[in-house]
Amino acid sequence: MTSYDIIELLRATPGINDKRAILRSHKDNKEFQRILTLTLDPRVTFGIKKIPSYFYIAWDLSLDEALTSLSRFINRDLSGNNARDYLQGMLETLTEKDAQIIKWIIAKDFKAGFGVSLINDEMGDFKIYEVPYMGAVSYSQKRIEDIMSKGPAFSEVKMDGRYLNCVVRDGSSVFMESRGGKPNPLMGCLVDEAITLAKYMGYTDVVFNGELMLKGEMDRYKSNGIISSFVSIAQKAHDGADVTKEITKFEKDQGMSIEEAKGRIQLVVWDYLPYENYLEQTWSEPRSSRLAKLKIGCEETESFQIVEYKVVETVAEAITHFQEMLARGEEGTILKAWDGIWENKKPVYQAKMKLEINVDLRITGFNYGTPGTKNENVISSINVESMCGELNTSPGGIKEVDMQFITDNMDTLLGTIVETKCCGTSQDSDGVWSLLHPVFLKIRDDKNTGDDLTSILEIENMAKGLSNLSAI
Numbered sequence: 001m002t003s004y005d006i007i008e009l010l011r012a013t014p015g016i017n018d019k020r021a022i023l024r025s026h027k028d029n030k031e032f033q034r035i036l037t038l039t040l041d042p043r044v045t046f047g048i049k050k051i052p053s054y055f056y057i058a059w060d061l062s063l064d065e066a067l068t069s070l071s072r073f074i075n076r077d078l079s080g081n082n083a084r085d086y087l088q089g090m091l092e093t094l095t096e097k098d099a100q101i102i103k104w105i106i107a108k109d110f111k112a113g114f115g116v117s118l119i120n121d122e123m124g125d126f127k128i129y130e131v132p133y134m135g136a137v138s139y140s141q142k143r144i145e146d147i148m149s150k151g152p153a154f155s156e157v158k159m160d161g162r163y164l165n166c167v168v169r170d171g172s173s174v175f176m177e178s179r180g181g182k183p184n185p186l187m188g189c190l191v192d193e194a195i196t197l198a199k200y201m202g203y204t205d206v207v208f209n210g211e212l213m214l215k216g217e218m219d220r221y222k223s224n225g226i227i228s229s230f231v232s233i234a235q236k237a238h239d240g241a242d243v244t245k246e247i248t249k250f251e252k253d254q255g256m257s258i259e260e261a262k263g264r265i266q267l268v269v270w271d272y273l274p275y276e277n278y279l280e281q282t283w284s285e286p287r288s289s290r291l292a293k294l295k296i297g298c299e300e301t302e303s304f305q306i307v308e309y310k311v312v313e314t315v316a317e318a319i320t321h322f323q324e325m326l327a328r329g330e331e332g333t334i335l336k337a338w339d340g341i342w343e344n345k346k347p348v349y350q351a352k353m354k355l356e357i358n359v360d361l362r363i364t365g366f367n368y369g370t371p372g373t374k375n376e377n378v379i380s381s382i383n384v385e386s387m388c389g390e391l392n393t394s395p396g397g398i399k400e401v402d403m404q405f406i407t408d409n410m411d412t413l414l415g416t417i418v419e420t421k422c423c424g425t426s427q428d429s430d431g432v433w434s435l436l437h438p439v440f441l442k443i444r445d446d447k448n449t450g451d452d453l454t455s456i457l458e459i460e461n462m463a464k465g466l467s468n469l470s471a472i
Contacts, residue, residue: 003032003063007104011112013138016388019114020122027123034067038105040116041129042181042448046073047239051103052088061093066102079240109415113389115449131165131181132281134209134342136334136350138462143351147337148315154287154338155321156309158331158354159268160220161211161229162446166194166267169275169355171204180448187234187258189265193301201297205275210267215303220329224442225401226254230261231446253401269294270307273342281344288338288454317470322353324365331356332466357424357463358441360417360450361386365395366410369403378403381411382440384418386433388452395420395438402440417444424460 001009006026010276026032038044069090072078077087087106104110116128147153165173174191176184183446185191198206204399212231214223233246247258254261272294277283291309298306308311312318312335332354340349365383369375380403381396395418398406406413419442422435433453444450451459 001026002097003029003035004101006032007101007110007112010114011110014113014159014389016113016118019112020118023114023119023122025294026286027126031063031359033123033126035101035105036119036126036391037128038067038070039108039110040119040448042131042178043129043183044074045182045239046070046083046106047076047079047241048073048083048087048106049464051091051106052084054088054091054099056096056099057092057097061090061098063094063101064097066090066094066098067105070102070105076240077287099423107415111415113387115387117449129181131177131179132278132344133179133349134344135346136336136352137346137348138458139351139353139466140462141465143348144315144318144335144353147290147335147349147351148312148318148338150337152311152313152338153318154291154309155312155318155333155337156270156307157325158334158352159211159270159307160283160331161213161224161268162231164210164212164267164446166190166208166210167199167208167275167278168194168203168208169201171195174179178446180446182235182446182448184235185237185238185457186265187237187262188232190303191260193303197297197301197304200300201272201293203274207273207275207278208267209271209273210304210307211268213266213268213305214261215264215266226256226261227265227447228442229254229415230258230265236385266305268305269298271342277342283342286339286341287336290342307398318353322466322469326355337338352462353466355463355466357410357422357460358457359420359422359459360444360447361391361393361420362450363414363416363418364392365414366406375403377407379406382406382418384420386452386456387450388454391425391456393420393422393435393438395422395440397439402443406443413443413445417447417450418442419444424463425456 010019010022013022073083091102116130120127163179165177172195174194176186178184212227214226229250232385233243233250237243251257271290273283276294295306298304310321312321318335325333335351335353337349340347361384363382364385366379367381369380380398381394383394385392418440420438421441422438424436425433426436427433
């Protein structure tokens with residue numbers, strides 16, 4: 001079976017277990033592995049946002065030669081019109097099926113309902129890079145009690161910014177990495193202070209985990225919008241695009257210059273680990289000493305700020321702090337064990353406490369506004385689904401500025417992750433799952449995977465449990 005046939009079979013197969021079986025049966029196919037890596041490794045980018053028009057001329061180029069030629073885009077040997085023209089020529093001299101493979105690779109999406117996690121689970125020793133990330137399990141009374149049974153714990157304010165890994169190498173170079181693994185140098189923001197912070201803490205190779213925020217008092221929605229726009233512009237600039245128009249629009253819409261935005265960017269940090277441990281995806285240093293050292297280090301910089309936290313000694317204190325943060329307008333808290341180590345998973349010694357039901361879903365389509373209304377020419381709602389494809393819904397509530405952005409960028413946003421707020425889940429008589437009163441919150445182009453039905457139901461149960469707590 002050719003690589004094209006394997007991908008088409010995956011695209012035509014609805015069941016997740018059947019997709020698993022297909023991946024397992026082709027786990028040793030080297031060409032297929034190569035195609036998967038080029039398409040799904042977040043560190044591999046091509047700097048091409050749109051496939052050029054082309055006409056088939058002749059079958060002169062093999063798929064192997066075409067895959068090798070993609071390095072010219074990856075290394076930025078070609079960019080702009082030169083890259084477009086080279087890609088056009090490549091597509092015109094491939095077979096129809098091989099050309100489609102190249103188009104999937106450039107789009108970074110097979111539109112086949114599977115992702116990196118499934119591949120890494122089912123394809124043996126072959127792995128695609130995934131960003132090591134330590135999350136937190138959903139709330140349950142027992143989990144909170146288990147954490148607190150071991151002594152004091154940290155109740156940390158849950159941030160609502162944009163996740164970022166700030167990687168310092170050799171004490172002199174800095175690499176910015178999104179939750180999805182996409183590199184973005186942020187126009188040089190944070191670089192000098194990251195080196196200073198690493199040096200002060202005694203490291204030449206270290207990774208800081210945190211979220212991008214803006215310095216100064218500002219509405220959370222507006223702050224997140226500014227950061228999202230800034231990151232998008234910085235990404236395009238990194239890919240070699242002319243961002244003059246985007247910067248002009250940013251400064252008009254946001255009421256600040258791009259330089260002012262750069263000066264206000266900060267990273268609220270909640271963890272760090274040596275780079276070698278980051279690659280190993282674990283570090284045995286206890287949470288208490290990590291946080292203490294990080295706190296001292298962040299005091300030496302202006303653009304790195306330690307996450308706000310409180311030491312709690314009882315379940316009651318943890319709940320009280322959670323309620324106080326809700327009253328202040330925060331999302332909630334994360335309770336972390338005093339001696340918890342760093343692991344690439346959601347360990348049971350870190351538990352989220354938040355009321356809203358927020359889930360991450362993948363965009364599958366777009367809907368224009370009702371004809372005859374002011375939104376008839378812009379996207380007013382989107383179609384989204386869970387990563388397993390078992391839950392589908394269409395969140396509305398999109399603000400006008402986001403409507404225009406989505407309308408202008410539909411080609412690149414298809415398949416992107418969005419954060420959606422809802423009141424819970426529902427299941428119709430045919431067993432199809434959806435969300436109750438879904439509302440669009442924000443595009444999460446810093447992530448490349450979302451929630452499946454199992455995790456969504458767990459989040460719902462967590463929220464229900466916390467609703468009862470907050471009423472005490």
